[in-house]
Amino acid sequence: MTTLERNPSSVWPWIVMAVAGLVTFVAAMSVSPDAVQGQLSRIMYVHVPSAWLAYLSFGVTMFASAMYLWKRDLAWDRRAHSSAEIGVFFTGLAISLGMIWGKSTWGVWWTWDARLTLTAIMFFVYLGYLALRRTTDDLDARAKRAAVMGVLAVIQVPLVHFSVIWWQTLHQPPSIIKPEGPDMDPSMVVTLLISVLSFTVMYAAMMYKRIDLARIEDAVLIAEQTNTGPAAGEAVVAPDLSGGS
Amino acid sequence: MDIAVQWNWVMFGYGVAYGALVLFATSIAVRITRAQKRLGGTV
Amino acid sequence: MRKYARFIVPAGVIVIALGFLMVNLSSTLVYFNTPAELQARDASDARLRLGGRVVPGSVVEADTTVVFQVEDCDTSVQVIHTGVPPQLFQEGIGVVVEGAWTGEAFESDTMLVKHDEEYRVDDEDYDKVDHTCSES
Numbered sequence: 001m002t003t004l005e006r007n008p009s010s011v012w013p014w015i016v017m018a019v020a021g022l023v024t025f026v027a028a029m030s031v032s033p034d035a036v037q038g039q040l041s042r043i044m045y046v047h048v049p050s051a052w053l054a055y056l057s058f059g060v061t062m063f064a065s066a067m068y069l070w071k072r073d074l075a076w077d078r079r080a081h082s083s084a085e086i087g088v089f090f091t092g093l094a095i096s097l098g099m100i101w102g103k104s105t106w107g108v109w110w111t112w113d114a115r116l117t118l119t120a121i122m123f124f125v126y127l128g129y130l131a132l133r134r135t136t137d138d139l140d141a142r143a144k145r146a147a148v149m150g151v152l153a154v155i156q157v158p159l160v161h162f163s164v165i166w167w168q169t170l171h172q173p174p175s176i177i178k179p180e181g182p183d184m185d186p187s188m189v190v191t192l193l194i195s196v197l198s199f200t201v202m203y204a205a206m207m208y209k210r211i212d213l214a215r216i217e218d219a220v221l222i223a224e225q226t227n228t229g230p231a232a233g234e235a236v237v238a239p240d241l242s243g244g245s
Numbered sequence: 246m247d248i249a250v251q252w253n254w255v256m257f258g259y260g261v262a263y264g265a266l267v268l269f270a271t272s273i274a275v276r277i278t279r280a281q282k283r284l285g286g287t288v
Numbered sequence: 289m290r291k292y293a294r295f296i297v298p299a300g301v302i303v304i305a306l307g308f309l310m311v312n313l314s315s316t317l318v319y320f321n322t323p324a325e326l327q328a329r330d331a332s333d334a335r336l337r338l339g340g341r342v343v344p345g346s347v348v349e350a351d352t353t354v355v356f357q358v359e360d361c362d363t364s365v366q367v368i369h370t371g372v373p374p375q376l377f378q379e380g381i382g383v384v385v386e387g388a389w390t391g392e393a394f395e396s397d398t399m400l401v402k403h404d405e406e407y408r409v410d411d412e413d414y415d416k417v418d419h420t421c422s423e424s
Binding site for chain 2: 008014017021025028038039040042043046047050089092093096097100101103104202206209210212213216217219220223
């Protein structure tokens with residue numbers, strides 16, 4: 001039976017998210033602009049951490065899916081699901097911000113280079129993961145199907161990341177993590193690290209809340225499935241959700 | 246490019262980013278509340 | 289075993305779909321040709337992309353066209369671009385132009401500015417060397 005040890009009404013994760021967002025904003029607005037791009041370079045401080053969180057989320061989904069297949073514990077399934085949803089959100093955000101930057105810098109909203117194409121594929125495959133989860137209300141069957149996909153789909157993360165190194169793309173290669181060391185002004189490197197760190201903290205807070213949601217939704221499903229039995233009667237009115245409240 | 250035009254793009258980008266973040270966080274909060282109601286106030 | 293078929297089928301579909309996309313993608317993986325690759329080609333009407341760095345001092349702007357050299361390492365190609373270039377277009381910046389190769393010049397009608405991975409506060413600090421060469 002699902003237990004609710006944590007208080008889903010806790011406010012602190014929302015505050016953590018807001019503070020993390022604020023820190024990124026202040027850092028991004030205080031740093032000097034790039035000499036060639038000008039102010040447009042500021043878009044990088046939300047675009048790069050969004051892309052990073054997409055990678056991180058799908059990595060966590062892969063890990064939690066593997067853990068589910070090993071332990072068969074639905075708590076791992078909820079972590080995998082929560083992380084995938086957050087990952088889809090940040091993939092979408094990274095693409096949107098990339099388009100805004102692309103229009104202002106390259107001159108086009110979109111073009112079919114390897115990086116952009118592969119990122120779009122990654123976005124749709126993880127949307128497919130979320131869709132797959134809706135194909136059944138059987139918690140264990142759903143978790144098993146999703147876990148297999150959660151493990152397999154992660155190969156897109158290195159594919160997206162290294163596409164700019166492996167193939168000739170319009171998108172520039174990574175500025176910081178490269179063999180010859182960062183090709184970026186130190187003040188910008190620091191700002192980028194601050195924004196990546198605060199977004200990671202934001203991810204942790206989001207996960208906390210999203211897992212709460214998954215836990216309550218699973219409890220609802222279990223309650224509904226128990227109540228639909230014809231002879232259920234009064235015996236099954238309140239499912240045992242001890243611990244929380 | 247004119248500095249003012251550059252700032253417009255930057256503000257457009259940050260508007261999209263923070264707008265989306267607020268919407269996503271709100272959607273989690275709303276779904277939590279809804280699911281709690283469906284559980285019948287036992288949580 | 290029948291139980292596992294349910295999971296292996298969607299998994300197989302994904303792997304096949306990804307494989308298909310990868311094979312298909314390989315045709316667009318090379319987003320642009322370098323000047324050297326372009327010169328090795330015969331003149332044709334085929335639509336191509338050329339990428340490289342705008343040679344400083346080579347830009348000549350006329351009414352509706354911009355003529356300049358695009359270089360990559362030691363090879364450079366003349367580009368005759370019709371239309372208004374993007375706002376960040378300048379000497380020394382990376383560009384990708386779209387058009388046809390006449391054998392002597394590249395006639396383009398679409399231009400994208402390709403920003404590289406370098407980020408500097410002062411223009412003075414910008415490395416004016418073409419990076420693509422030093423690596424290969």
